Amino acid sequence: MSRLPHPSPERMASFVSLNCSFPLQPPPSASSSSSSSSLSSPQSQPRKLIDILSSTCHQTTTTATRTTPASTPPPHNNYGGCSNLIKPIVVNGEPPTFVSAPGRRIVAVGDLHGDLDKTRSALEIAGVLSSDGQDLWIGGETVLVQLGDILDRGEDEIAILSLLRSLDIQAKADGGAVFQVNGNHETMNVDGDFRYVDSGAFDECTDFLEHLEECEYNWEEAFASWVDVSERQRDERKRSQSYWGPWNLVKRQKGVIARSALLRPGGPLASELARHAVILKIDDWVFCHGGLLPHHVSYGIERINKEVSHWMRGLGNTDSYLETPFIATRGYDSVVWNRLYSRDISDLYDYQISQIESILEETLQAVGGRRMVVGHTPQPMGANCKFNCSIWRIDVGMSSGVLDSRPEVLEIRGNKARVIRSKRDGFSELQVVDHV
Template identity: 25%
Template sequence: MTKSLLLAASLLTATMQLQASEPLAYQFDGPYVFDSPAISKTATQTDKPQTAYWICNAKLHSSVVSNNSLKRPDNCGQLPEPQLSDAIKQVMPDSYRGVNNVVALSDVHGQYDVLISLLKNQKIIDADNNWAFGDGHMVITGDMFDRGDKINEVLWFVYQLDKQAKAAGGMLHLLMGNHEQMVLGGDLRYVHERYDLASELMAKSNDELYGADTEIGQWLRSKHTLVKINDVLYMHGGISSEWLDRGLTIAQANKLFRDNIGKPKSELKQDELLNFLFYGNGPTWYRGYFKDNFTEAELDKILAYFKVNHITVGHTSQKQVLGLFNNKVIAIDSSIKLGKQGELLLIENNQFSRGLFDGARKPL
């Protein structure tokens, strides 16, 4: 046998061994919904042609989106079949008053099963995974991407919840975390190996699977990085005193994030303001509240600047939802990312409580 044939045989054997060692579930993925290339200049947002791509038994399938509905191919497991919506891709206000009930959580990182159990046990969703929080507001302070192996399940579930919340008179606020920014910008260090197959079969890098020409990518690009509800300001990492020195408003920052998310790190770092917002002491990376040298006096200045009494953040992992500085800072990254359990924050008529994984609630 020639050297080239030996090499080919060796590669084939290695590929077969890799596929054999993969969990069966990893051979199913999607859907990835793309705008079709040839879009008429007269096409409206509602009649634009779209194509859905599915991976079933490690093979690529496609289907045309019809009437905003997706139908997965036969023998394709339990992959999501979302009903698409243009309404949830509109940029919404970033400040709200008079909201009686708020639930907040963070850093899901692809842990779909933990997320579903937590929300069911706390009666935020019903037995069929549908919105059950009425006119309440849900805030997810970023980091659905990376680490875990059910990213698309999480994304499509939250997409549907966004649609259902609006229909019920409520609201879902999905905020961008540092891992959303990383993936959309091409920093793929923490992407789970499950998604290597999609990139291979579709000949696209993981960030391209959520590009501006995709349904999920457009939805994500419409979202804020900070939102203010009643007297609470929410974001992924935190607000540093450097923000105050720059005199930024929430609206200014949200627009800059939306306009520039997806740009590579090298480009963002060339702009001094964008370098601050996307990195270092910016609101998706800052961890200063958890350091010994951070003082309540510094925090009070930040709260006064935004005219709020509380700041709620994820990003810095805790064992539970945690209140600091007499609940002026509330940390809601309860380590859902570990895939075992998690908590959420509930605010009901200005009363703060921890929503535990088993459904119980405790005052914060």
């Protein structure tokens, strides 16, 4: 594991300089490289990522990988650890784009917007997170998909990202997997748009950089341990917080600069987000934040994922990739902004509804899918499906910074899908209609 340069004694002073540069880059992860890897299933209880890596910030980690020759088929990863009765998960694309997960239970979670408590609640009712406060994966061979918009409107953004990374490591060891897709708020922040950032999130960025320094700039270990450290840091910050005076202005400026350093294209947190797709196809289910359209499919969904990833990594001016991938991240009909399928259709004419359904059917046929799952637009009445259940809308605005509604998740088993609202309230189930 390579370590990043240790900062000069003037590091903290540089935070209050608008010309501050912070050349941190996380090392490439095995899951986002063009290599194949397999993980064997441990016989013991699942462990959190920080336990798997180390209990301190000073122990390096390694991941076994195998280089794929240039003449082989497209790169893929095998998620091992599964039983002999079920085939391994196979992932193609960099970032992951096409996934084969035969026989797996799939759970999809919508927008989280910086609310760690609601995130944990959603994952607990999904049956993948332990309820003992230890953040253990209990989902076995389940595949978890988070549909983006982890950033903005809440103060625990990096902590949620850290938690999901921890669960991904644990899930792979059990034959499961955790996937994320980037939403419009991820792309907005990488583009420098901080309009919807919670004040506590700026503070989290400052605190995280200090934690990264304490970990001697070992990104993997600092990121892994942050979910455990962040809540203590947040409580200490609130106890000593002053809402008035010039220090608060300096503190905010430090937070803005810290966030810019982390999330600028090529920054360490932007490069972390670059590990994830904006469009993910698991078997015949399509997952994206806003909505996929026919011209997106014609352009190429793997091409879109690569262009967004290159842009986030700061490679947007090379290899003929656009500096800002417009088709994915900009415009009302881009992948992360599209609301065609998730809007309220009660005010539309029948012919308009038929047009939307026709577009959806054309898109699914073009991409070789049967159903699509989207977030992005809060559904006040809860997660639901439309157009003969070809589209599922699962953003319920659960974050306290949005609607503060109760968490809901979508569970997919074969050709059936159901909305799980809570263990106490039970669930509602809807049959998913097969498309011929």
